[in-house]
Structures are given as C-alpha cells and as structure tokens.
Amino acid sequence: MNKPAAAPPPPGVDHFFSFPGARADRWRALHAAARGWEQGDAAPAEVREAFDELLPSEAFFAYPGRGLLESLRKRIEGGQAGAAAALARRVSEAILTRSYKTDPADWQSAEIAAEAPADLNTPTLARGQGHRPYFEMLLVAPGAGSRGENLITQIRRLRRPEDAFIYEPVPVGSFEEAICAILLNPAIAAVTLYEGFGHESPSELPLLREFLVSAGFDAGHVAGADLPLSLAAAVKRIRPELDLYLLSDRHVERIAGDPRAAGIRRVLYAVEELLELHLCVLEGVGERFRTPFFDNLKKYAMRPISTFHALPIARGKSVFKSDWIRDMGEFYGLNIFLAESSATTGGLDSLLEPTGNIREAQAMAARAFGADHVFFVTNGTSTSNKMVHQALVAPGDIVLLDRNCHKSHHYGLVLAGGQPLYIDAFPMTEYSMYGAVPLASIKKALLDLRAEGRLDRAKMVDLTNCTFDGHIYNTRRVMEECLAIKPDLIFLWDEAWFGFARWSPFLRPRTAMGAAEAIAGWMRDPASVTAYEAQQAELGEDPTEAALMQARLIPDPRRIRLRVYQTNSTHKSMSALRQGSMLLVRDVDFAEVEAQFHEAVFTHASTSPNQQLIASLDVARRQMELEGYGLVANAIEIALDIRKEVNAHPVISKYFRVLGADEMIPAEYRQTGFEDFLRPGVSWTDQVRSMHEDEFCLDPTRMTLVCGTAGFDGTQFKKLMADEYDIQFNKTSRNSVLLQSNINNTRSDVANLIRVLLEISNGLEADLAGGGETGRASFAGRVKSLMTDVPDLPNFSEFHEAFRWDAGKTTPEGDMRSAFYSAYYAEGCEYLPLDSPEVDQRLKDGPAMISANFVIPYPPGFPIMVPGQVISAETIDFMRKLDVKEIHGFERARGLKLIRPDNARDHIRK
Structure with missing residues (x-):
C-alpha cells in the first residue's frame, strides 16, 4: 500500500527575505538549463521545469512582462533551444544588472516587435536624454489578468518627454495579489486601486497567505464591501511610504470624505481622470524625490560668489591654487568646496533656527x-x-x-x-x-x-x-x-x-x-x-x-x-x-x-x-523613502545568508559560529519558544508571532560571530581580519566579534567573508594536525580560557550615601552630578593601584571606595563604575580579570580614582 506523500515543510524564515536574490538565481538557473539544452547536455523538461518554477511570481514585476514571458514560453515549447537560451540569458542579465531600467532593448523580442505597434514596443521610449529614475506602479483592478495589457498600454500612452520619471504598471486582480506584489517587489513606489477587485487570488500563494493570516489581512478579517479602503489600510501598514490612489466610478466625493481614506493621496473619478492619475503619480514620487536642502546647496555651489567670511576653504581657491595642498582638492573634488560656506543667508538656512x-x-x-x-x-x-x-x-x-x-x-x-x-x-x-x-x-x-x-x-x-x-x-x-x-x-x-x-x-x-x-x-x-x-x-x-x-x-x-x-x-x-x-x-x-x-x-x-x-x-x-524597503530586505537577506553559510559549513563551523536567538536571549524572554531564524522547522508564522509577542527579539542584521572557539579573542580577531584580509568589524567582546549587514552590502561581500573564514579554518586544521599533542593541548587551553574561564559581569552596586541626598530607602537613585564635580578638586580625590592590598582591605573593612569618574572598558563598552558609585568586590574582580587594553577613565599606572572618604563625609554634612 502506497503511503501518502509527506506534506512539504513549512516555508523557512529565509524564504521570504531571500526572494530578491532568489529571483535572480532562478533566472540564472533557467538560463543555465536552456544553455545546456542548446549544447545537448540537458533535456527540454529541465528547461520547462525551471520556467514553471519562476513563472508564478513574475506577475508581480513589470519586467520582463507578459510579452517577453510568452515569447520565452513559445520558444521552449517550440523546441527552439538556441532562441530560448538567448532570451533567457538577456532577461537574466537585465534583472541582475538592472539594465532594463535604462535600456529599451531589454524589453523587446522578435515576436513582440512583429506583433505590437511600433510606438508601444518600448516601455522606455519617452526617456529622452539623460537618466531618469525608474519605478513601478501597482494597478489593482478587476479582471487584471485579461485586461492587464490594455491597462499597461493606456498608461504608456500618457508618457511625455518632459516627465521627470519613468514608470511601468504592474497589474494584479485581487487583494492577495496586491499584498504579494508590495511585499515582493521593492521597485513599487505607488499603488492605484480600481474598485471592483476581489480578495482571493486564483493562484496558490501558501507563504503569502500564511503572512496574511498572521498579520490580520486574510479574508476573515477584511470586509468585502470596503475592500479598496481595507487594502489601502493594509498597504500603509506594510509600506507606509507608498502613495495610494483610488479610482472610482461612483460617489468619489463621499469616498474622499471617509476617515478611512486618510491614507489615500487622491480619489479620482475613473471615467475621466487617467491623465490626472498619471500626473498625480509623478507628482507624488517627485515630492519624495525632492531634497530641499541638498537641491538648494547644489544651486548655491554653482553661483559665482565672492566670500568675505571666516571660511577660507569655501570656493576652494586656497586649495586649488596651493602648491602644497592641491592633492586634497584632487582627492575630494571641486564641488565639496563650492558647497561650503559659513553664511546662513543668500539662499542657505540656519540649522540652529531653520526657517527655510x-x-x-x-x-x-x-x-x-x-x-x-x-x-x-x-x-x-x-x-x-x-x-x-x-x-x-x-x-x-x-x-x-x-x-x-x-x-x-x-x-x-x-x-x-x-x-x-x-x-x-x-x-x-x-x-x-x-x-x-x-x-x-x-x-x-x-x-x-x-x-x-x-x-x-x-x-x-x-x-x-x-x-x-x-x-x-x-x-x-x-x-x-x-x-x-x-x-x-x-x-x-x-x-x-x-x-x-x-x-x-x-x-x-x-x-x-x-x-x-x-x-x-x-x-x-x-x-x-x-x-x-x-x-x-x-x-x-x-x-x-x-x-x-x-x-x-x-x-x-x-x-x-x-x-x-x-x-x-x-x-x-x-x-x-x-x-x-x-x-x-x-x-x-x-x-x-x-x-x-x-x-x-x-x-x-x-x-x-x-x-x-x-x-x-x-x-x-x-533614498529610504524611495528604495529603503528593498535595501533593508537585501540587508536582512545578506545577514541570513551569512548565518546559514557559517553555521552549516563543515569546516568553518568547527571554529566559528553565529549565535542564534536562543543563545542571545534567555528562554524566559522568548515566550513563543522561538529559537532562531534558520532552525529546522521554524516557519514564517513562528517569526511573525515572535515579533508580535516575545519580550525580546533579535535584529537579524546583527550577527555575533564567536571566534573564541578558534582561539582568538575578539580584539585579536578583529585586528587580524582588518590587517590581513581588509575585512572590517565593529564591536568585539572577550570571545566574539559583531558583524553588521547594512544597505551597502552585497553577496560578493558574503562570498569574500566565507572565503576568508575558510582559509583561517583550514590553517587551524593544518596547525592542529601538525602540532602534536602539545599543540592541541595548547589550543584547547586557549579556547578554555576564552570560552569557559570568563569573569562574572558586575551589576551596578549602589550610590554612596553622600550622594543619595533625598533618595528613597529602597530605590537606588543617586546624585551623580555632585559626585562628578566633586572629583574636580584634586585634594578631594585619591588613587589606589588596582592590585594593591589596600583595595582588598577596604573591600573587607572599609571605608567604602567611591568612584570619582566613569570607568568604561572596551570591550564590553559600558560603564562598570560611575561617579559616586560604591565599588564592589565583583567590580574589582571583573577588572582584575580583564585582558583588554582600552579602559576609559582608568590609568593603570595610577590606579583607581576615588573620592576621599572625608570628602564624602563633607557632602553628607552639607
């Protein structure tokens, strides 16, 4: 008896965040399969399977569009291996390089050129001279599957050479598809809603339906009669930066006056206002594109201004006419000097009292x-x-x-x-x-x-x-x-x-x-x-x-x-x-x-x-208003990729690992039981629920990479990576470094990091293999000292009674300001060497040692002493076990700076 097929595992957390990169990967996979078919190394079925895998989500993007997809499908089904490979390559490269935003040829194929009117072959026809930013507008309309091309054609006909931007419509026919589009397509900058669309998509969208339910956007929570306003509210919750437009053929005045329409930029009468919509869309993006200060500063830099104020470097004459510092001007360029001024007049504004x-x-x-x-x-x-x-x-x-x-x-x-x-x-x-x-x-x-x-x-x-x-x-x-x-x-x-x-x-x-x-x-x-x-x-x-x-x-x-x-x-x-x-x-x-x-x-x-x-x-x-959504999604994708590659690599993971949420956050603060983003069995629902309910969550873009298991302390490893491999980190701890992905990172950065970690890991493997028992014992001892023999962290002790003033009996507040300034008088302070017997004696018998200043070791980077604090035994023990070189507020040669006991008594008397 045949067993029923096992249900597929729930989509992992990384499945959503990896979508932009995965889309490009799927197109490259299709191109590779088509090329293999052309060369006789792959079967046509592999090409069809690769094509079918990417097809459902392509409806949420303007490029390559239905025409190119249909051309590719015909070539595959017609057995045209070479033609299919060529078109797959062109689309794949255009998506990867984003050339379709500027190159009209990327949108054409022989079939489209033959079948479409010449003036509509090229979506970017009206681009004219120079670069104009490209974006996409989501069109949510009933029957978009059948009338989508007509909607696209109507929008394209409205373009003019004087338009500041170029955009392409993305037509969808339902609430669910609209949510999918704004989640998956970061190029969308505006959304237009035509009344009459439905809620459910005819396509299977298991991951997105899971999200809709968890976020309260499913059919059970959304009122059908008010679907356009419900969708508008949902879009604003997900991507509040997007401009929204509603086209209606009924009482537009009543809709515009509905409080629920507050997030909609314009409500238009659908029968007569398509050109008005086009102009509104351009105006809305233009409003976000405008940078009042930067735009004005560029104009200021181009003016022929004579400066008689106290900023010689303004206009750059003192730099470019110099025989000795001209290289600074060549390095930075002229504009940075043209845009300098100490004046707040003549079109500029004051940061202290801005009025313009x-x-x-x-x-x-x-x-x-x-x-x-x-x-x-x-x-x-x-x-x-x-x-x-x-x-x-x-x-x-x-x-x-x-x-x-x-x-x-x-x-x-x-x-x-x-x-x-x-x-x-x-x-x-x-x-x-x-x-x-x-x-x-x-x-x-x-x-x-x-x-x-x-x-x-x-x-x-x-x-x-x-x-x-x-x-x-x-x-x-x-x-x-x-x-x-x-x-x-x-x-x-x-x-x-x-x-x-x-x-x-x-x-x-x-x-x-x-x-x-x-x-x-x-x-x-x-x-x-x-x-x-x-x-x-x-x-x-x-x-x-x-x-x-x-x-x-x-x-x-x-x-x-x-x-x-x-x-x-x-x-x-x-x-x-x-x-x-x-x-x-x-x-x-x-x-x-x-x-x-x-x-x-x-x-x-x-x-x-x-x-x-x-x-x-x-x-x-x-930048963040116009492309921040996609940039942040990419930063999260990069971070999840690093976590996966480091922790799953058979060699690297012996010596390094990125800590999961379960290692960074105690279980009592993860009430949902969420363990980590990439833990087997963890689904998207788990992540959403954790973000909603848990007391603490972990920012996926910040990765604590443990290096103590490789025998490196954090400072040593940070220096090694910067000096030998040109890879820079930010923070260190005793046995870890902090990696932070951001909107600047690329997958090439990930590849370089993994290459370097593998090189270091292979070096450790070789050293341990050739070092004998002595070498392995020495390495194990080093790891133990970093990972096991760690000092306890000191909690805040208390403020000395001299600086408690009118504080309560059980609450620990204190007057830190008085303590801080009392240390300004040398006669009121004393120094004790950290390792002196007197420190231990005073911990035991008194009088209390009172910190005169902030003491901040790096790492960990927080004050373990503040002015007026009674220094405890655990603080002294922590400081003595520290092996960091940088401790702000502590001079090892002089010792701890303390407020003298008699000085403290004077404060009490006062």
Missing part, C-alpha cells in the same frame, strides 16, 4: 519616519541624546536608565542634574556582554518609587533599542505597562543602530515611532477604555505589587500623555556621512517644552555645522 529649506527638509523627514518633528544633528547621536536630557530633565528628576547604555546618556544626566536610577540588563556572562533590561525590572523600579511616594519624581525611561548586539525591545508593551503605572512618563529610545528598521514591516512595530503610532491608534479605539476598565475590575481597588508585576498592565487611554523621543544615528544604517544623526519627536506636550528644547539645541549644536552632513541627512531620507 532646512526646516522643510526636517518636516519631510518627520513625515518619512512617522514623527511629529525631526531635528537634524551634525554632532552624532551622542549629542542628540544630550539634547533630549537637557531639554526634558531638570535637577532632581529621576530617570530610569539602562546601566549599559551609551555613555552619552550618563554624561547627559551629569549635565542636566537628573538622578539615574540604574536598572541592569540580563547578563550574557559566557560572551562577556549584557542583553537588554527586562520589563519586570522596569516595572519593579516604578512600583518601588510609588510605594515610597516618589513616583512624581520619575520623569523618563531611557533605553537602547536595539542594543549594540541586536536585542530589540517589545517597545509597545514596555511603554504601555509603564504608562499604566505613571501616565505621563517620557520615553527616550536610543535607536542609534536601528534607524533602518522603519523601512521593514517586520521590524517597524518594534521601533519607538512604530510603537507610538500603534498606541495612539489604540487610544482612539473605544475598545481601549473597555479593556482598561475590565482589567481594573479584575485587579480590584488596591492590587498588590505581586498582582501588578504578574499582570500585562493596560493603561488608561484617557490619562495617557504619549511622549516619545527616538534618536537615530542615520550614518550607522543609512547613506549619511559620519556623525549625521536625527532626533525624532512624538510628544503631545511638545509645545510646552519646545522653547527649552531649542535652548538645548543652542547649547550642544555647533554654530558652524557641516553643510555636507546636513545635505547627506536630506538625501538619506530621500
């Missing part, structure tokens, strides 16, 4: 990133963080702060006078790093403040999302549960490494702005009040702390003051120059703090900001 093109560029960035306001910052996100602290935190305010966050937050509190209430992240002792701060720790700190009657002093929760090592918070849940305890808390999310996430529908909900938007929508829903009151009835009038800790707290939507700030190092994940940063604001009370916010800008921003940095921030916004 900088103000407009910041407003466009706010729209793109989902914020109410955006500030451009040219001193890096360190400055952005300090601006927020100075603007919002007053002396004595309590700030709940991740002890392991970037040093700019600690220094920001020193400057502002806020009192840090440090909360520790979960430790990853094996890899000498910390993760993120558990929500339970944050809630406990707030409830402790409330129990002591000090909750009114709590001003802000300040966290890093994602962390250096890729830990992503459930930002919405953190904010909602904190607001349930204190409805007016301010949140500062340092997303220095995570700015790109806005352009991924899977990561966006976990960004600060994405979560703030979701909370704002929830607050407007009457069901939010019902949910809050139901929980209050369940908890009772005076719930215990244990009950509050256990519950998934729901805030009162009527009392929430939604105040969210997000800082992005734009230069870290987008195409901005180094130190380019953006500060994003979504604060309902911003009008009340705007004046002091501008004071913070005046305090920290340079009065001579770099024009090129401002321009790069403007351009970075443009």
Whole structure:
C-alpha cells in the first residue's frame, strides 16, 4: 500500500527575505538549463521545469512582462533551444544588472516587435536624454489578468518627454495579489486601486497567505464591501511610504470624505481622470524625490560668489591654487568646496533656527519616519541624546536608565542634574556582554518609587533599542505597562543602530515611532477604555505589587500623555556621512517644552555645522523613502545568508559560529519558544508571532560571530581580519566579534567573508594536525580560557550615601552630578593601584571606595563604575580579570580614582 506523500515543510524564515536574490538565481538557473539544452547536455523538461518554477511570481514585476514571458514560453515549447537560451540569458542579465531600467532593448523580442505597434514596443521610449529614475506602479483592478495589457498600454500612452520619471504598471486582480506584489517587489513606489477587485487570488500563494493570516489581512478579517479602503489600510501598514490612489466610478466625493481614506493621496473619478492619475503619480514620487536642502546647496555651489567670511576653504581657491595642498582638492573634488560656506543667508538656512529649506527638509523627514518633528544633528547621536536630557530633565528628576547604555546618556544626566536610577540588563556572562533590561525590572523600579511616594519624581525611561548586539525591545508593551503605572512618563529610545528598521514591516512595530503610532491608534479605539476598565475590575481597588508585576498592565487611554523621543544615528544604517544623526519627536506636550528644547539645541549644536552632513541627512531620507524597503530586505537577506553559510559549513563551523536567538536571549524572554531564524522547522508564522509577542527579539542584521572557539579573542580577531584580509568589524567582546549587514552590502561581500573564514579554518586544521599533542593541548587551553574561564559581569552596586541626598530607602537613585564635580578638586580625590592590598582591605573593612569618574572598558563598552558609585568586590574582580587594553577613565599606572572618604563625609554634612 502506497503511503501518502509527506506534506512539504513549512516555508523557512529565509524564504521570504531571500526572494530578491532568489529571483535572480532562478533566472540564472533557467538560463543555465536552456544553455545546456542548446549544447545537448540537458533535456527540454529541465528547461520547462525551471520556467514553471519562476513563472508564478513574475506577475508581480513589470519586467520582463507578459510579452517577453510568452515569447520565452513559445520558444521552449517550440523546441527552439538556441532562441530560448538567448532570451533567457538577456532577461537574466537585465534583472541582475538592472539594465532594463535604462535600456529599451531589454524589453523587446522578435515576436513582440512583429506583433505590437511600433510606438508601444518600448516601455522606455519617452526617456529622452539623460537618466531618469525608474519605478513601478501597482494597478489593482478587476479582471487584471485579461485586461492587464490594455491597462499597461493606456498608461504608456500618457508618457511625455518632459516627465521627470519613468514608470511601468504592474497589474494584479485581487487583494492577495496586491499584498504579494508590495511585499515582493521593492521597485513599487505607488499603488492605484480600481474598485471592483476581489480578495482571493486564483493562484496558490501558501507563504503569502500564511503572512496574511498572521498579520490580520486574510479574508476573515477584511470586509468585502470596503475592500479598496481595507487594502489601502493594509498597504500603509506594510509600506507606509507608498502613495495610494483610488479610482472610482461612483460617489468619489463621499469616498474622499471617509476617515478611512486618510491614507489615500487622491480619489479620482475613473471615467475621466487617467491623465490626472498619471500626473498625480509623478507628482507624488517627485515630492519624495525632492531634497530641499541638498537641491538648494547644489544651486548655491554653482553661483559665482565672492566670500568675505571666516571660511577660507569655501570656493576652494586656497586649495586649488596651493602648491602644497592641491592633492586634497584632487582627492575630494571641486564641488565639496563650492558647497561650503559659513553664511546662513543668500539662499542657505540656519540649522540652529531653520526657517527655510532646512526646516522643510526636517518636516519631510518627520513625515518619512512617522514623527511629529525631526531635528537634524551634525554632532552624532551622542549629542542628540544630550539634547533630549537637557531639554526634558531638570535637577532632581529621576530617570530610569539602562546601566549599559551609551555613555552619552550618563554624561547627559551629569549635565542636566537628573538622578539615574540604574536598572541592569540580563547578563550574557559566557560572551562577556549584557542583553537588554527586562520589563519586570522596569516595572519593579516604578512600583518601588510609588510605594515610597516618589513616583512624581520619575520623569523618563531611557533605553537602547536595539542594543549594540541586536536585542530589540517589545517597545509597545514596555511603554504601555509603564504608562499604566505613571501616565505621563517620557520615553527616550536610543535607536542609534536601528534607524533602518522603519523601512521593514517586520521590524517597524518594534521601533519607538512604530510603537507610538500603534498606541495612539489604540487610544482612539473605544475598545481601549473597555479593556482598561475590565482589567481594573479584575485587579480590584488596591492590587498588590505581586498582582501588578504578574499582570500585562493596560493603561488608561484617557490619562495617557504619549511622549516619545527616538534618536537615530542615520550614518550607522543609512547613506549619511559620519556623525549625521536625527532626533525624532512624538510628544503631545511638545509645545510646552519646545522653547527649552531649542535652548538645548543652542547649547550642544555647533554654530558652524557641516553643510555636507546636513545635505547627506536630506538625501538619506530621500533614498529610504524611495528604495529603503528593498535595501533593508537585501540587508536582512545578506545577514541570513551569512548565518546559514557559517553555521552549516563543515569546516568553518568547527571554529566559528553565529549565535542564534536562543543563545542571545534567555528562554524566559522568548515566550513563543522561538529559537532562531534558520532552525529546522521554524516557519514564517513562528517569526511573525515572535515579533508580535516575545519580550525580546533579535535584529537579524546583527550577527555575533564567536571566534573564541578558534582561539582568538575578539580584539585579536578583529585586528587580524582588518590587517590581513581588509575585512572590517565593529564591536568585539572577550570571545566574539559583531558583524553588521547594512544597505551597502552585497553577496560578493558574503562570498569574500566565507572565503576568508575558510582559509583561517583550514590553517587551524593544518596547525592542529601538525602540532602534536602539545599543540592541541595548547589550543584547547586557549579556547578554555576564552570560552569557559570568563569573569562574572558586575551589576551596578549602589550610590554612596553622600550622594543619595533625598533618595528613597529602597530605590537606588543617586546624585551623580555632585559626585562628578566633586572629583574636580584634586585634594578631594585619591588613587589606589588596582592590585594593591589596600583595595582588598577596604573591600573587607572599609571605608567604602567611591568612584570619582566613569570607568568604561572596551570591550564590553559600558560603564562598570560611575561617579559616586560604591565599588564592589565583583567590580574589582571583573577588572582584575580583564585582558583588554582600552579602559576609559582608568590609568593603570595610577590606579583607581576615588573620592576621599572625608570628602564624602563633607557632602553628607552639607
């Protein structure tokens, strides 16, 4: 008896993210099969199978289009091996090189040329001279399968030589196919909806249907009568940057006035407005393409200007007329000097008080990133963080702060006078790093403040999302549960490494702005009040702390003051120059703090900001709005490819591995049980559910590569890769390095990395094989010292009572500012060598050792001591076991810098 065929395994997480690269691979596979058929090395059936495999998804792309696909099918079915191979090669190369965006010949075949009118053979006919950006517009229309070519023809006839852009329509006939198209085709920049389309696709789309169900876009959740508006809402949830147009032959005025149509750029009467649609589409893309500051700077650079201000390098004369520094001009080019000025007049604008093109560029960035306001910052996100602290935190305010966050937050509190209430992240002792701060720790700190009657002093929760090592918070849940305890808390999310996430529908909900938007929508829903009151009835009038800790707290939507700030190092994940940063604001009370916010800008921003940095921030916004979705998807694909190739390679995986989510995040914070992106049996549904529900997720673009198992510490391996192989990494730990894929990486980069890791691994194999027992024992000892004999990570101890002032009895906040400045007086400080017996004696018998400054070892890169902190035995033990060369705030020759005990007693008396 024959057994039934086994069901295919569920699609892996990488199946979706690898689609752009997989599409090109499938076309190359078809070309290889056709070439083999032509040469007699392959059967026609192999070519037909390869063609059938790629055919279903090609409907979601304008190129090669139905005409070329039909020509290829005819050649295959007609036994024309050579002709099929030639056309497959041409299409494959055009997709790989993207030449079809500029070369009209890529769109033609002999059959199309013979059968179509001459003026419609070439989609790019009206391109004219010079390059015009290319994009695609999704057309969702009933019967698109039968009338798609007619729709394409109508759109092409509207083209004019003066059009700023060239675009191709992609016609589909259903809700499901529309979602497929915007997910799979990053070239789509606009969507036009014709009324009358259905929900389900006639094609089999198992992976995408799985996504639709998990995201609530399936037929069970979408109302048929309002399908166009439902689709518009779904498109905006997935890709909010896309322009939407609705063509209707009924009451367009009524539709335009429907609140649900707010995301639609224009509602048009379908019978008479096709040209108007064409012009609207071009205008919409042109609005995103416009870069007010950069466009103006280019015009400024071309003007014949005489400069009598304090910037000799402007216009470049001092450089190009020099016998000694002309090489700098030749290296950078003329434009960078023509675009320099210290003036803020003559068409330029002031970053400190923008009223013109900088103000407009910041407003466009706010729209793109989902914020109410955006500030451009040219001193890096360190400055952005300090601006927020100075603007919002007053002396004595309590700030709940991740002890392991970037040093700019600690220094920001020193400057502002806020009192840090440090909360520790979960430790990853094996890899000498910390993760993120558990929500339970944050809630406990707030409830402790409330129990002591000090909750009114709590001003802000300040966290890093994602962390250096890729830990992503459930930002919405953190904010909602904190607001349930204190409805007016301010949140500062340092997303220095995570700015790109806005352009991924899977990561966006976990960004600060994405979560703030979701909370704002929830607050407007009457069901939010019902949910809050139901929980209050369940908890009772005076719930215990244990009950509050256990519950998934729901805030009162009527009392929430939604105040969210997000800082992005734009230069870290987008195409901005180094130190380019953006500060994003979504604060309902911003009008009340705007004046002091501008004071913070005046305090920290340079009065001579770099024009090129401002321009790069403007351009970075443009790029991400128009192609960020595809760029981020490619970055994720690159990262998943690296994970797969390293961990599955039979030789490389002996010595190196990329850590999975199960190794980076303890099981208690992965409530869904999600283990890793590429773990066998893990499906797309698992990943989506994890992103929705788990307390912490892992950013797929950040990869912790363990090198200690190869006998290298992180610093040593980073130096080896940079010096010997020209491969650069960012962060290191005791036994790992951090790899980060970004929008700049290609598959060639992956191939080079794998080649180098294999070369190193083969070298280790040879050394171990020829080194005998002594060599193998030495290698094993080195690995043990790096992977097993690791020091425990020290948690924050406490502030000394001298710097606790009016702090509560159980809450650990302290006045770090007083401690910081008390160390400015040499007579109030002392030094103790780290290994001196006196250190051990004072740990045992006192008096307490009080840190006079920040001590920050690199790695791991977080302060293990802050001013005013009592130094604990575990901190000393950690420092003594450290084998890193770079420790900020510690001079080994002089020892620990401490506040003298008598100086501390003076503070107590004061």
